[in-house]
Amino acid sequence: MGDDLIEAMAEAVAYMDGKTKGLVTHEVLVPDDVDVAAIRKGLGLTRSAFCRRFGLDIRAVQEWEQKRRRPDRAARALMLVIKHNPQAVEAALHDAA
Template identity: 70%
Template sequence: MKKIDVSAELMEALAEMAAHAQGDASRLVTHTVVVPEDIDVADIRKALGLTRPEFCRRFGLDVRAVQDWEQKRRRPDRAARAYLRVIQHNPAAVEAALHAA
């Protein structure tokens, strides 16, 4: 097991913060998050082989909201679209996170 030098990591983090505060972003790590503008909720649910109530119970969603999304009466907000995208790509991770004690 590798031993971590916490003081060295803190000093490095402080140096990065100071550089950033002075306008130097060259050492920053950035990520681009892509949230789809449109998402087919029914396709996601059907790909998992779940009924609407099962899908909602499993992922903590409101049945009426999912019904409205599937029937295009409403559009999921940005956070819901991001959540649905995660469900689409890794439903097991979502379930594990939601069922963790």
């Protein structure tokens, strides 16, 4: 196990130095835009119910849906998780409470 940790640290240092040849990296791509209204409607929720269910600010969701503001990267990622697995978000929020 110690050898694995040493190898992993060496790879991390190489990556930080810009030496990525031979390394496997996983880049997560968050889209530039998400259709918040479509995600909410796909779940059959009103805006207020959507916000209560997922702990979101109703004003922010309204602004996103009306395209007056764009969700930041973290919010866009959260919207995708809600779209694909709303139960996971609910479970995480329930466990945190």
